[in-house]
Amino acid sequence: MRYGKYLTKRLSCADIYVRIFQVLSMLASLYLIIAPGEMSILTKRGLFPYLFDLGMENLPKWLEYGVAQVYVLSKSEVAVCFILLGFALAFGLAAGALLHGKRCAAKTTRIVLAALIAADLAVRLLPLDINKAFGPAASIPAFVIRAVCLALILADLIYEAIRKKQNAAE
Amino acid sequence: MNNAKFTLNSALIILIIAAALIFFVMITLFDLANFLPMNLYYRVGDTDLGVRYSSLEGNGLFKGPEKTCKKVLEGNFGYEWGLVLDGNSIYTNEYETTSFQMVLCSVVRIDAETYEKEVLFRDTILRGRCASGEIVCVKDAVMDANFPKTNSLFKLYSIAKPRIDPAGGAATVIFLDPATGEIVWEVKETSALNDKQFKAFYLDKTLEEVKK
Numbered sequence: 001m002r003y004g005k006y007l008t009k010r011l012s013c014a015d016i017y018v019r020i021f022q023v024l025s026m027l028a029s030l031y032l033i034i035a036p037g038e039m040s041i042l043t044k045r046g047l048f049p050y051l052f053d054l055g056m057e058n059l060p061k062w063l064e065y066g067v068a069q070v071y072v073l074s075k076s077e078v079a080v081c082f083i084l085l086g087f088a089l090a091f092g093l094a095a096g097a098l099l100h101g102k103r104c105a106a107k108t109t110r111i112v113l114a115a116l117i118a119a120d121l122a123v124r125l126l127p128l129d130i131n132k133a134f135g136p137a138a139s140i141p142a143f144v145i146r147a148v149c150l151a152l153i154l155a156d157l158i159y160e161a162i163r164k165k166q167n168a169a170e
Numbered sequence: 171m172n173n174a175k176f177t178l179n180s181a182l183i184i185l186i187i188a189a190a191l192i193f194f195v196m197i198t199l200f201d202l203a204n205f206l207p208m209n210l211y212y213r214v215g216d217t218d219l220g221v222r223y224s225s226l227e228g229n230g231l232f233k234g235p236e237k238t239c240k241k242v243l244e245g246n247f248g249y250e251w252g253l254v255l256d257g258n259s260i261y262t263n264e265y266e267t268t269s270f271q272m273v274l275c276s277v278v279r280i281d282a283e284t285y286e287k288e289v290l291f292r293d294t295i296l297r298g299r300c301a302s303g304e305i306v307c308v309k310d311a312v313m314d315a316n317f318p319k320t321n322s323l324f325k326l327y328s329i330a331k332p333r334i335d336p337a338g339g340a341a342t343v344i345f346l347d348p349a350t351g352e353i354v355w356e357v358k359e360t361s362a363l364n365d366k367q368f369k370a371f372y373l374d375k376t377l378e379e380v381k382k
Contacts, residue, residue, distance in 0.1 A: 022178050026185060031322065033189050035270055036196035042270075042321045049322045056326060068329035075268040077323060078193050085189065089182040096179070129332040133325045 013152035013159075014110050018095045020149060021058065025088035028055020032081040053134040055084070057142035060120045063087065065130055107160065110153050117150040197269055211236045215255040217282060221247045221262070231260075231280060242285045248275070252298035254305050256348035258282045261305055263296050264289070272316045272323065277307050279351050290351055293331060294344075297368060302376035304345040304354060310334045311341035345377055355381060 031052035035041050041048055056064055071080050098109040124131055124143050131139060210223040211232070220239060222232045229246045232239035247253070248263030255261075260280040264287075265273050277294045280287050294309045310333040318324045319337065328336040335341065345355040355377060372380060 019178055022182060026182065029185065029189065033185075033192055035323075036193065036200070039270075042323070043317045045320050049320070052322045053325070056322075065329060068326050071323075071326055072330040075266060075274065077268060077270045077272075078197070080323075080326065081189055081193070082186070085182060085186045089179060089186070092179045092182065130329050133329045133336045134322075135325075135336075 012099065013156040014095070014099050014113065017113070017149040017152050018092055018099075020145065022088045022092050024055045024058045024145075025084050027051040028058075029081050029084050032077055032084075035077070050138065053138035054142055057134050057138045058145060059084075059087075060116065061123050061130060107157070110157050110160075114150060114153045114157065117146055117153070121146055121150065193269075200269075200271060211239075212249040212253070214253060214260060214282075217255065219260070219282060221249045221253065231285065243280060243287060245278075245287065247278075247280075248296070252296050252306075254296070254299055254348060255282070256305075259348070259351070261290075261296060261346070261348065261351070268323075270323070272321075273313055275313055288351075290346075291344075293334060298373050299348075300345065300373055300375060300377060300380070302378070303348060304377050305348050306372050307344050307346060308359075309342040309344045309356070343372060345380070 028051055031041065031048040034048055056067070059067070067080055067083055070083060071077070095109065095113075099106050121143065124139070124146075208223050208225045211220050212222075213220045213236075214231075218233055218235075219242075220232050220236065221230075222239065222241075223229045223246075227241060228244060230241045231243040231245070231247060233242045234240055246265040246267075248265060251263060253260065253262040258281060260282055262278060262280070264276050264278045266276070267273055274293065275295045276292045277290045277296045278287050279290055291307065291309055293312060294307050295311055295313065296305065296307045298306055300306050310331070312318050312324060312327075312334065316324055319339075325336045328334040333342075339361065341359050343357045343359050344353050346352065347354050357380065
């Protein structure tokens with residue numbers, strides 16, 4: 001109960017989006033960490049391959065394409081894993097600092113995040129090859145998750161605007 | 171330390187460190203496992219060249235008698251699916267492996283006199299010669315040993331290679347003129363043919379019969 005109150009007091013909707021992103025990236029990396037020890041994971045579909053597909057689809061399309069290019073150039077799954085985890089960590093640290101910093105910076109960060117997610121969702125609707133790689137089983141849930149995250153950030157912005165109005169009225 | 175919080179960022183740092191340790195151990199074990207004693211030699215036609223797989227001297231193209239040959243070109247070249255010698259040109263597969271031992275294949279042409287290698291097509295598998303002499307390759311495909319239908323890493327690979335079918339089924343069968351290495355005919359293949367079917371559909375026929 002106390003931790004629940006802590007969460008609602010300390011975490012804004014934008015923080016929740018950042019945590020969703022980090023958790024999905026961590027779950028995706030598990031496939032890469034398990035694979036060297038259990039190669040049979042590559043030969044059948046299951047939970048960990050699906051989590052990898054979902055985690056990769058949850059990345060912004062530009063990052064997904066960048067990770068794929070790094071994979072082709074380096075021929076190293078290890079590099080892919082560290083890029084996934086490294087980006088999730090860097091994103092979490094940067095977003096945390098900005099969202100809990102000055103009010104102006106926090107608002108700008110939310111607006112930028114919302115714009116980027118909206119653009120990403122628009123790209124996902126185009127009939128591009130990059131949108132077909134992991135199949136609808138992963139791309140549709142990822143689309144829904146990112147749409148929910150966009151809604152969360154917009155909710156934050158709306159709530160801030162309402163609170164500002166109320167403070168001004170008082 | 172009493173007030174330290176276990177945040178998601180901390181969990182990520184721990185996961186990164188654990189991943190680094192696991193990869194170091196497992197990939198070192200892969201390298202040790204690959205170091206099995208091996209010494210296989212395949213002569214290239216009637217030449218004094220041969221494709222060799224050797225644990226001691228490494229893999230590549232070797233010149234000279236089998237017991238005393240010297241390496242002239244380093245690389246993992248194929249022999250079992252078709253190595254084509256046409257005049258001074260050797261057409262063969264060259265294999266590269268990723269850190270998780272996925273095998274990637276490219277078709278290369280090697281000059282038998284200067285030993286210069288030219289990569290003709292990446293993600294392409296040379297399968298042999300058809301009845302009329304053209305070289306038959308499967309373009310924009312990966313090997314079945316990589317389990318393309320189930321392997322999620324292959325799907326990631328196909329994002330950067332848009333011509334590769336992420337489902338691992340469709341590919342393009344190309345016919346090369348052995349004198350120039352240029353494509354003279356191509357066929358979009360949407361079914362994954364097994365070795366027997368591929369031989370019957372493409373390798374046992376002339377190019378004219380395939381075109382019909």
